[in-house]
Amino acid sequence: MSTKHIIMSMLEIAPMTGYxxxxxxxxxxxxxxxxxxxxxxxxxxxxxENNLVETENSIRGEKMNVEQYTLTDTGRKELDxxxxxxxxxxxxxxxxxxxxxxxxxxxxxxALSVIDKHIEKFEKRARQLEEATYKIQTxxxxxxxxxxxxxxxxxxxxxxxxxxxAYGEIAAKARFExxxxxxxxxxxxxxxxxxxx
Amino acid sequence: MSTKHIIMSMLEIAPMTGYxxxxxxxxxxxxxxxxxxxxxxxxxxxxxENNLVETENSIRGEKMNVEQYTLTDTGRKELDxxxxxxxxxxxxxxxxxxxxxxxxxxxxxxALSVIDKHIEKFEKRARQLEEATYKIQTxxxxxxxxxxxxxxxxxxxxxxxxxxxAYGEIAAKARFExxxxxxxxxxxxxxxxxxxx
DNA sequence: GATCGCATGTAAATGGTTACATGATTCG
DNA sequence: CGAATCATGTAACCATTTACATGCGATC
Numbered sequence: 001m002s003t004k005h006i007i008m009s010m011l012e013i014a015p016m017t018g019y020x021x022x023x024x025x026x027x028x029x030x031x032x033x034x035x036x037x038x039x040x041x042x043x044x045x046x047x048x049e050n051n052l053v054e055t056e057n058s059i060r061g062e063k064m065n066v067e068q069y070t071l072t073d074t075g076r077k078e079l080d081x082x083x084x085x086x087x088x089x090x091x092x093x094x095x096x097x098x099x100x101x102x103x104x105x106x107x108x109x110x111a112l113s114v115i116d117k118h119i120e121k122f123e124k125r126a127r128q129l130e131e132a133t134y135k136i137q138t139x140x141x142x143x144x145x146x147x148x149x150x151x152x153x154x155x156x157x158x159x160x161x162x163x164x165x166a167y168g169e170i171a172a173k174a175r176f177e178x179x180x181x182x183x184x185x186x187x188x189x190x191x192x193x194x195x196x197x
Numbered sequence: 198m199s200t201k202h203i204i205m206s207m208l209e210i211a212p213m214t215g216y217x218x219x220x221x222x223x224x225x226x227x228x229x230x231x232x233x234x235x236x237x238x239x240x241x242x243x244x245x246e247n248n249l250v251e252t253e254n255s256i257r258g259e260k261m262n263v264e265q266y267t268l269t270d271t272g273r274k275e276l277d278x279x280x281x282x283x284x285x286x287x288x289x290x291x292x293x294x295x296x297x298x299x300x301x302x303x304x305x306x307x308a309l310s311v312i313d314k315h316i317e318k319f320e321k322r323a324r325q326l327e328e329a330t331y332k333i334q335t336x337x338x339x340x341x342x343x344x345x346x347x348x349x350x351x352x353x354x355x356x357x358x359x360x361x362x363a364y365g366e367i368a369a370k371a372r373f374e375x376x377x378x379x380x381x382x383x384x385x386x387x388x389x390x391x392x393x394x
Numbered sequence: 395g396a397t398c399g400c401a402t403g404t405a406a407a408t409g410g411t412t413a414c415a416t417g418a419t420t421c422g
Numbered sequence: 423c424g425a426a427t428c429a430t431g432t433a434a435c436c437a438t439t440t441a442c443a444t445g446c447g448a449t450c
Contacts (some may be wrong), residue, residue: 001437002292009299010380019401032295034288039438041403066306066401072350083302087311089318090290090411091231094367095199098229101363104355105280114284121286135442158388159299169377170222170291182367187362190354198409216429236410237429261418263429288438 001196002088004043006033008079011053011071013147015086018044028142029132030127044069070182085115094178100184108192115185122177136164185194199285201240201249202231205276207259208250208268210344215241215264225339228367231326241266249275297381305389312382321376326368333361 005191009032010021021044035043047053056068070146071079074101088156096118103111137160139148146164148156207218207227218241219234221227232240244250249272252264268276270337293315300308334357337344341360343355 001294002290003437006295013374017401018403023400030386030445031289032291032298035400038403042437045403061447064401083296083299084307087292087296087315089292092228093199093231093287094229094370095284095286097363097367097370098199098203099280099284100366101229101360102280103359103363104352105277110281118284124404143450155301161388162300163298163390165381166294166300167379169297170294171376173291173294176370180369184212184362184366191358191362200409214429215431220428233411234429235412235431239410242431257428258419261429 002033002082003039004047005036005079005082006030006035007040007043007047008052008071010048010143011069011074011084012079013143014150015056015070015184016068017088024143029128030143031129031132031167031194047075051075096181103188103191108188111188113186115181119178119181119185120183122174126171126174126178129167129174132169133164133167135168144170199279200232200236201244202276202329203227203232204237204240204244205249205268205272208266209273209276209341210340211347212253212265212267214266218266218382221340226325226364227340228326228329228364246274248272293378300385300388305385307388308385309382311380312385314380316375316378318372319369319378323368323371323375325370330361330364333357333364348377 006025010016010024016024018037018041022035022040025033025035025040044053048055048069052071053069054072056070056112058066058068060066061194099114106114112177132141136144139145139160142159199237203222204218207213207221213221215238216235219232219237222230222232222237241250245252245266250266251269253267255263255265257263296311300387303311333341336342336357341357344356348356
């Protein structure tokens with residue numbers, strides 16, 4: 001399970017609250033793994049029990065309680081070990097291609113509606129990721145800027161290289177998804193025009 | 198959740214036992230959704246409670262009990278409705294690219310080991326899918342042959358077209374994964390040679 | 395003072411994995 | 423007769439989703 005590890009990788013950058021982790025995972029583009037807020041709070045709870053993170057309570061404003069989470073040495077080690085382990089692949093789940101393989105069950109209009117929503121979704125994702133890749137390279141990206149403050153210059157450069165490359169590749173994957181959906185769109189036209197109309 | 202729907206789509210072809218469904222999902226290439234045997238038996242149980250499938254008990258050999266599952270009309274309708282619904286996307290999970298973005302945490306040797314395993318895995322998948330695509334077109338593919346026996350000729354041709362196209366596209370996706378991993382392999386070399394050696 | 399965003403959680407239900415358990419049939 | 427494969431399931435656990443619940447802080 002990588003939800004814990006992606007949380008650890010956030011806390012490696014800087015101590016954060018659960019809310020900030022959730023924000024960085026949803027609104028900023030951290031595009032390799034998603035998690036909901038309640039999932040994060042639950043994970044943090046169990047990580048605290050396993051001594052992977054520590055909390056520090058502080059007050060924001062008058063009386064608003066804020067829990068700040070810090071990665072422990074155990075947590076840091078766990079994170080390093082995880083990178084050196086074999087990758088745990090997840091079960092194959094291709095909802096869009098699964099749908100497309102049953103195209104004979106719907107009409108052209110229904111098909112185009114589904115396909116166009118798909119294109120829009122991944123077009124947007126691709127654009128965001130391409131922008132994020134650029135921002136990492138030019139050091140405008142929020143999380144990378146935070147990291148640059150807590151990391152020696154030489155090491156930071158390496159991290160920046162690795163991240164920028166990975167973001168470029170995940171952007172390429174989103175692009176592929178868009179191109180694929182466009183091919184499927186073309187196919188739908190020929191599929192429904194043959195002897196149906 | 199699509200696990201139930203992929204089971205229904207199997208039963209649409211022909212009545213089957215839980216074991217046969219599991220086999221068709223794992224050994225034959227049904228590459229859009231995966232499920233374990235126990236997941237399938239559990240799903241079938243709840244589908245029976247919801248009247249989506251019916252069972253018929255029979256004896257194989259001397260005393261071996263076999264449960265054969267058949268899709269009910271309710272189940273058939275549920276399957277058709279599902280295709281016409283919006284796609285339920287699953288959470289983003291990119292374990293390989295996630296790993297690659299933390300490349301600075303390992304050595305070149307470790308990186309190559311992970312990358313080469315990835316390439317092998319998806320190379321194999323791509324080859325299988327390319328072969329399956331061909332077999333669907335030439336009507337050598339087991340599940341399609343079964344279907345051709347229970348479906349009117351015109352309708353079968355349409356189904357064959359849709360499946361062959363979708364299989365071709367999922368093969369293309371596996372190919373993309375291989376090409377991407379090769380780029381990451383290249384990157385790893387340059388990443389670790391720069392001022393490290 | 396109302397609304398929106400910050401902040402933290404719990405509870406119930408569902409979905410999925412891993413391990414266990416059992417027994418029959420087929421084929422070499 | 424032993425091994426592989428056919429066949430069906432349960433139990434415990436873990437992961438995830440959805441819905442609920444609460445209250446502070448900033449700003450208009």
